[in-house]
Amino acid sequence: MDTQPSVKTSEAQAGTLQMTYEEFLAWAGEDIHAEWVNGEVIVHMPPKDPHQTLVAFLDRAIGLFVHISELGRLYLAPFEVKLSPDVSREPDLVFLAKEHLDRLTPERIVGPPDLIIEVVSDDSVQRDRVGKFDEYEAAGVPEYWIIDNRPGRRRAQFYHLDGSGQYQSIPADAEGIYRSKALIGFWLRVAWLWEDQPDVLRALAEIVGPDQVAEALRRAVEPSK
Numbered sequence: 465m466d467t468q469p470s471v472k473t474s475e476a477q478a479g480t481l482q483m484t485y486e487e488f489l490a491w492a493g494e495d496i497h498a499e500w501v502n503g504e505v506i507v508h509m510p511p512k513d514p515h516q517t518l519v520a521f522l523d524r525a526i527g528l529f530v531h532i533s534e535l536g537r538l539y540l541a542p543f544e545v546k547l548s549p550d551v552s553r554e555p556d557l558v559f560l561a562k563e564h565l566d567r568l569t570p571e572r573i574v575g576p577p578d579l580i581i582e583v584v585s586d587d588s589v590q591r592d593r594v595g596k597f598d599e600y601e602a603a604g605v606p607e608y609w610i611i612d613n614r615p616g617r618r619r620a621q622f623y624h625l626d627g628s629g630q631y632q633s634i635p636a637d638a639e640g641i642y643r644s645k646a647l648i649g650f651w652l653r654v655a656w657l658w659e660d661q662p663d664v665l666r667a668l669a670e671i672v673g674p675d676q677v678a679e680a681l682r683r684a685v686e687p688s689k
Contacts, residue, residue, distance in 0.1 A: 481505040485552065498542075500552040501599075506591070515583050518613050519556050521662040522581060526559065528668055529650050532680045536561040536578070537568070544572035545580070547603040553596065557581040559646060576605045579646040584612035597623075601631050607646040613657055620654050 481504070483491065488500040498507045519540070527538045539558040546552050552572075559579040560568060567575040580600055582592040592610050600608050608631065610621040622642050623631035636642040636654045643651045651671060656662045669677050 481507070488552070499554055501595075502550050514613055514615070515585055517661065518583050518611065518657060521656070521664060521667075522557055522583075524664040525662075525667050525671075526557070526647065526650065528664070528680075529647065529671060530559065532672060532676065533649060534562070535559075535647060536563075536565065539573070545577060546572050546574045547576065547599060547605075551599050551603070553599070555580045555596075556583050561646065576600075576603045578605075579607040579609070579644070580605050581609040581611065584610065584614065584617075586614070597631065601625070601629070604629065607644065611657055618658050620657055
């Protein structure tokens with residue numbers, strides 16, 4: 465007998481949906497982008513093109529950098545991060561360093577990843593800047609980016625945990641460059657975030673150098689010896 469809650473996505477979007485974590489796992493499935501916090505389900509509206517364009521750029525640029533540098537793994541939403549017994553999130557992008565791969569299961573990351581990136585949507589402003597900020601800080605996520613590329617808003621905020629477990633804002637330098645702590649050697653020119661179609665290969669060539677990109681491509685196509 466099917467015991468899953470008989471609630472459709474549209475119904476969840478219309479109001480608050482309450483269920484246990486076990487019910488949430490049975491209900492959500494892989495085709496619904498939803499999060500579970502303190503017994504409440506949050507179903508995400510489909511993102512708009514600027515949001516998806518920026519997420520895709522970050523996914524490709526950081527993903528290639530992580531691959532070339534052999535730093536760990538990068539995950540794109542929807543992929544669950546179980547931060548605590550009461551909080552399950554699906555951030556836009558999640559980086560897990562190779563020394564913390566013991567936190568990875570086939571279904572989810574259990575515990576804090578090394579970096580979380582959220583790209584703000586119209587319905588996520590409060591969630592990303594307040595609710596998730598507090599949750600990621602409390603869970604001990606070392607680095608958190610909040611990027612808002614909506615027209616007329618353009619704002620990038622970068623946070624690192626300090627020695628007391630509190631997030632401190634880390635601004636870009638005088639040249640508009642932000643340097644990640646979790647992604648060793650990775651830096652980001654903030655102006656790239658506001659381009660209509662950011663150029664992944666150009667960005668990666670600037671970050672690691674064209675020779676290293678070419679070498680990585682050469683190794684990828686060489687037959688195994």
